[in-house]
Amino acid sequence: MLVxxxxxxxxxxxxxxxxxxxxxxxxxAHPSLSLRNQAISLLMRLVQGENGMYFCGCSATPANGHDLSLISGFAVAELIGAAYPFADNLYALRDYNRFKRMCID
Structure with a gap:
């Protein structure tokens, strides 16, 4: 397919x-990188899991990067019971845990 x-x-x-x-x-396709939207994505961590709802992807990820959006999916998957898939890579695990503190925890 050619776009x-x-x-x-x-x-x-x-x-x-x-x-x-x-x-x-x-x-x-991507949210605006405005101060308002960045503040909202940082505050979303405060409502993760409320009423059984979880948020991941570019709208729930500060800075809106594709790689961070993927990591937010890993973090939400962990919140609902899945294991982080790269736990054997200490550098990746360190970055992942840092990300969780910023966006999920």
Whole structure:
């Protein structure tokens, strides 16, 4: 599959219409890195587990990075009973525990 990007204010490049299956719009794929949203993502740790609800992913992760979003999924999985998958790597485990203190604990 080929995804073609073009500026939103310019027409898309000419492509054979029979080969187009759909469009992709990533403008809202990530939350804004505003002070408000960063504060909200830091405060989300205070409500983790309330009423059986857990949050992970880019909206629940300060700085909104893909790798941190994945780690937030590991942390939520641990909260509901799964083991951290890289516990044998001491450097990874150290970083993971540091992340949990910032976002989950």
């Amino acid at each position: 073609t990007y073009s500026p939103y204010d310019q027409p898309a490049p000419q492509i054979d219409k029979k080969k187009i299956y759909g469009t992709v719009d990533n403008r809202r």
